[in-house]
Amino acid sequence: MRIAMLGAGYVGLVSGACFAEFGVEVRLVDTDAAKVAGLREGRIPIYEPGLDRLVEDNAREGRLRFTTDLAEAMAGADAVFLSVGTPSRRGDGHADLSYVFAAAEQVARAAAGPLVLVTKSTVPVGTGRRVREVVRAARPDLPIEVASNPEFLREGSAIGDFMRPDRVVIGTGDGPGGERALAVLKRLYRPLYLIETPIVATSIETAELTKYAANAFLAMKVTFINEVADLCERVGADVHDVARGMGLDGRIGRKFLRAGPGYGGSCFPKDTLALARTAADAGSPVRLVETTIAVNEERKAAMAERVVAALGGDVAGKTVAVLGLTFKPETDDMRDAPSLSVLPPLAAAGAKLRAFDPAGTGTARQLLPAGVHYAANALDAAKGADALVLLTEWNEFRALSSARLREAMRGDVVLDFRNVYDPEAMRAAGFRYHSIGRP
Incomplete structure (x- = not known):
């Protein structure tokens, strides 16, 4: 399988490296050219025990690559993940979803065919519906199925949490499109299913x-x-x-x-x-x-x-x-x-x-x-x-x-x-x- 991960921050980098360790081809894309250049040279922008080795090993094997080119990252991908920031919005405390919506629109415009778009960022309930509206407005000609796959990573033990989680939560829409998205994500998480990790489909x-x-x-x-x-x-x-x-x-x-x-x-x-x-x-x-x-x-x-x-x-x-x-x-x-x-x-x-x-x-x-x-x-x-x-x-x-x-x-x-x-x-x-x- 091949996936694209948008955002080389904490969630995106850890998740991307762990998926690559599963054998998935991961293309990690970020708008920060300096960060991408550093990652290509093996410089990890965050401190997380074991992450440097995981990135180095999978980059060497060609399973993990870094780019600023969204279209390149998405080429042939079975799913595209959004792992951009959702900081508290100044003034009212709501999550700032501007990065999520901007990234979703960029993905939709760059898509060359049907797509499963997965929100991995932490977002308030109802965001998935709004993401669906954004991508449909940008590309009414393409069936882009939106899904939710929240992360449950603890800083300091994130790799172990990803590799041996308490559960994996997958949220999808109704109908054939939702079934297709669920099937794609279950295939992606098959290594965890094999060790009897609960897969919660909602x-x-x-x-x-x-x-x-x-x-x-x-x-x-x-x-x-x-x-x-x-x-x-x-x-x-x-x-x-x-x-x-x-x-x-x-x-x-x-x-x-x-x-x-x-x-x-x-x-x-x-x-x-x-x-x-x-x-x-x-x-x-x-x-x-x-x-x-x-x-x-x-x-x-x-x-x-x-x-x-x-x-x-x-x-x-x-x-x-x-x-x-x-x-x-x-x-x-x-x-x-x-x-x-x-x-x-x-x-x-x-x-x-x-x-x-x-x-x-x-x-x-x-x-x-x-x-x-x-x-x-x-x-x-x-x-x-x-x-x-x-x-x-x-x-x-x-x-x-x-x-x-x-x-x-x-x-x-x-x-x-x-x-x-x-x-x-x-x-x-x-x-x-x-x-x-x-x-």
């Missing part, structure tokens, strides 16, 4: 809403355990034990029950907001999701207040070391990361900030206050610090020697917002240790 609207509902539910789960953590601090309970006691219930599950500074990233913030706006417009508001959004924003802002309180109510002139800037480990993604809510108010209050992140420094320099000093490693960041704040639980931070950390720091305050360290060990090393939801 309407386009159901597929679109499934993606948003899944992300919103996980965001609510994170926010719920964060509120429980606050309660634990007030009543003397331990959120780790509470989460374990909850998670062992098969109806609840353990995942996404880790207390922290609030969720961020490329999905949860924009998807919960887009779902809330879509639901409100449809006259069926999702109050739990609306509350989740508000509580999460308040939580991220409250983390800076915790740092100030731990330093006696004033951080002016004090040095604060920050470990981890990205929204989660194993990614360089800074979108809506807690660090963006924590560091600026500390800088504004006069704190001297020393930060280290294994992958996110390049992006952080563009987003964080100009006065932040970027250290070479964790101990370098801690050098001379009055307090240390752990914001992202990179593995290399877990094994830091508490003794060496104490030697490097001037002060004795540690705020562990990911509950990585053992409280007793930190106190034994001479630290005034603060964590989330633990006595």
Whole structure:
């Protein structure tokens, strides 16, 4: 089989490389000539463990190619995927679908024959119908069947998620055209069918809403355990034990029950907001999701207040070391990361900030206050610090020697917002240790 993938961003590049690993011929097209040239030379524009090797291997074998020529990418393709960005629209929080509609029109005009056009971008329910209208207006002479195939990739483990997913969701239209689109996509995902991955075939609207509902539910789960953590601090309970006691219930599950500074990233913030706006417009508001959004924003802002309180109510002139800037480990993604809510108010209050992140420094320099000093490693960041704040639980931070950390720091305050360290060990090393939801 052969497919074209429009958009060499996170979803497009990971999905394209994984399809190529299945043996599919993939043509990845992007309007950014510099990005395409870099990919041809083996330069990966994002940090994702294992992606560099996957791209290199499949490009060498000729299964994965990069181009700026849409017609070239589409030639002989069994399906064309849209994997362009859908950021939050300024002003109202709705998903900005302008890139999706523009790409759909370009595909329709470049099509040389009947086509299956698949939306892989995360889009609000109803987008598929509008895409169908766009392509029909552009090419009324061609049968272009629109389908939805949302992605469920976690940054930092995206390749494993694609190769061994919990499920594959395929949304298609009615009639012979929808049946043809479903058949094409089932053939494409046959390697997963052979390992008994559930293939969920639905309407386009159901597929679109499934993606948003899944992300919103996980965001609510994170926010719920964060509120429980606050309660634990007030009543003397331990959120780790509470989460374990909850998670062992098969109806609840353990995942996404880790207390922290609030969720961020490329999905949860924009998807919960887009779902809330879509639901409100449809006259069926999702109050739990609306509350989740508000509580999460308040939580991220409250983390800076915790740092100030731990330093006696004033951080002016004090040095604060920050470990981890990205929204989660194993990614360089800074979108809506807690660090963006924590560091600026500390800088504004006069704190001297020393930060280290294994992958996110390049992006952080563009987003964080100009006065932040970027250290070479964790101990370098801690050098001379009055307090240390752990914001992202990179593995290399877990094994830091508490003794060496104490030697490097001037002060004795540690705020562990990911509950990585053992409280007793930190106190034994001479630290005034603060964590989330633990006595």
